[in-house]
Amino acid sequence: MFIRTIPKLVQDNIQYDKEVQQLYNKVNDLTHDKYKNRLFAVIQVGNEQRKVTTEDIICKVDEFHPTIGDRIRFEKVLLVGSSDFTVIGRPILNPHFVRVEGIVIEKTLSQTQMDYYYAPKKKSVGARHFLWRDPLTMIRITNIEILGPLPGTNQSDS
Amino acid sequence: MSQLFRRFISLPIQSIRSFHSFDEVTPAKYISTRLQNGIGSRYVCQLQRLTIQVCKEFRTSFGTREWIANELTAFARQHPYVVIYVQPRRHRPPNVIGEYLSGDRQWIPLSNCDRSHVNWWIHSLLTQQGDPQWRLLKQMHTDSPSIQGTWTPFTNKPIDRTLRIYPDKDLTDIEYPQMTATQQIKELFEQEKLNKTT
Numbered sequence: 001m002f003i004r005t006i007p008k009l010v011q012d013n014i015q016y017d018k019e020v021q022q023l024y025n026k027v028n029d030l031t032h033d034k035y036k037n038r039l040f041a042v043i044q045v046g047n048e049q050r051k052v053t054t055e056d057i058i059c060k061v062d063e064f065h066p067t068i069g070d071r072i073r074f075e076k077v078l079l080v081g082s083s084d085f086t087v088i089g090r091p092i093l094n095p096h097f098v099r100v101e102g103i104v105i106e107k108t109l110s111q112t113q114m115d116y117y118y119a120p121k122k123k124s125v126g127a128r129h130f131l132w133r134d135p136l137t138m139i140r141i142t143n144i145e146i147l148g149p150l151p152g153t154n155q156s157d158s
Numbered sequence: 159m160s161q162l163f164r165r166f167i168s169l170p171i172q173s174i175r176s177f178h179s180f181d182e183v184t185p186a187k188y189i190s191t192r193l194q195n196g197i198g199s200r201y202v203c204q205l206q207r208l209t210i211q212v213c214k215e216f217r218t219s220f221g222t223r224e225w226i227a228n229e230l231t232a233f234a235r236q237h238p239y240v241v242i243y244v245q246p247r248r249h250r251p252p253n254v255i256g257e258y259l260s261g262d263r264q265w266i267p268l269s270n271c272d273r274s275h276v277n278w279w280i281h282s283l284l285t286q287q288g289d290p291q292w293r294l295l296k297q298m299h300t301d302s303p304s305i306q307g308t309w310t311p312f313t314n315k316p317i318d319r320t321l322r323i324y325p326d327k328d329l330t331d332i333e334y335p336q337m338t339a340t341q342q343i344k345e346l347f348e349q350e351k352l353n354k355t356t
Binding site for chain 1 (some may be wrong): 174178184189191194195196197198199201203204226244282284285286287289292293294297298299300301302305306
């Protein structure tokens, strides 16, 4: 039989941790000069993952409750990176570490789309056509910033 | 079934026929904004003027009349940057016309619409940017497409892989580090030979 066992918690190898700590310190130094380097992030918006940077627009093809001019903070941030480093969450990053904010610019409807269905032989089914317009929301990403040092390092509190 | 579900979500379907012309091809566009709207969390509402044409007598404009009686003042108070005109027209269908900062103009018929439908259409005009209908080519817009550079098969790989001349002997030798079966049999054969001779 296949018995699924929970792996035991292994104590961290201290020697290994010291080696990794140097890398953490490098990344922590890089995060301080946030105004020099442009950051990018991967966020999840309604079952879709998008790669965004500041000042770019994403479109959500669905109903969305916030109206125009509302500021949004994206909680599900999967990845944050700069030109020199990337920080990958498993599966998402700590909300005290990164902040990705956006603003709703526009809520429109898409073009008129049509589904045409033709079945003359069947009873009570002739030619049918459905018309609909999908609701769209345009969201502009205003800022992406790193709030503190990497979680789980010596410099962080946690 | 999905169409039915969509119909429940997005409101009055009957009016799509009335304002969409099937003869013309809808223009295709990428996402764009006027005057970098929204950068730095600064937003300017694009709707400037809203004209509601309504009849006082006919049944076709009962919903618009109700909306004007109940929700117009609250709407005007909530959105002071929009100028609203109510234009009574005798024995004509009701319409809503929105005029935008970009100079575009939208016209939506509201005949036989419910009060909630009228509210929905007016709010949809409020939240738009002015272009009446356009086909969405891409669901995103970026000015800086890549930050870490475009990916190649040699990114984040050791440098000596690129400098090597293939086929490389070191790499191929690693594939068979142990003795092969034929070599083992050959050795056994030679050992047996030696034993026989001795």
